[in-house]
Amino acid sequence: MASLKRKRTALDIDKKSQIIKYAESHPTATQQSISNHFSTIWDITVKRRTVGDILNDKAKILNSESDLGSPARKRHRSAHHVDLESALYVWFANARAQNIPISDDILKTKAQKFGDELGIQTFHYSNGWLNRFKTRHKISSQVISGESAGIPTALIDEGRKKAADVIKNYDPRMCLILTKRVYFTDYFQTDN
Structure with missing residues (x-):
């Protein structure tokens, strides 16, 4: 029996910043409760570990939010040179x-x-x-x-x-x- 792979969902910078702002406005919320909240709102699966990664990279995400051409971008890739x-x-x-x-x-x-x-x-x-x-x-x-x-x-x-x-x-x-x-x-x- 083949194992089912989890479908990968890449969140754009706008959604990541929404998660960060929600976590800042709800300091007692756990990563799991934040995950459940946004999974319900966006009708996609947001894993607890994804929320943890986003909160760990909070400064990088918020800094790159202003640098990107479009908030719909999923990743911030800087130039090589x-x-x-x-x-x-x-x-x-x-x-x-x-x-x-x-x-x-x-x-x-x-x-x-x-x-x-x-x-x-x-x-x-x-x-x-x-x-x-x-x-x-x-x-x-x-x-x-x-x-x-x-x-x-x-x-x-x-x-x-x-x-x-x-x-x-x-x-x-x-x-x-x-x-x-x-x-x-x-x-x-x-x-x-």
Whole structure:
């Protein structure tokens, strides 16, 4: 006779925080009574040990509640290279504060530059990583339109002069490659 496995139920961060708040407002309640209470309310089986684990990780759960993009998430998974992501996010926030439109390709290129500077060699800057980065930092791709949201014309003129000075001694066939390099590395330099 085959043994029946218990169906695993993963509670989202919102439900875990409800359990924590209930336990704090009912200090004499046992883990079993809390388990029974929420099993009845949610019509799912919440084991006593699950309640105990949630209460043991109370600080971590409540801290991650504000960090997550959605309270419906079940787990809080941080980035593998937190320093890379925080540097990229600071750069992104500064660029967006200047109303500079940032595409996914620019984000990946800048992430690779920061990764090289931080000595990160075995990291893949994939679309999946980029989507998770954007979700973790609540970044959405929005169209910046209108003259008020554009790049200042003085900055554009300065960039054109700088590019012309850089490429004047090069073969015209190499200008496209060099222009991309100037655009991605020099134009978006951060002073941090």
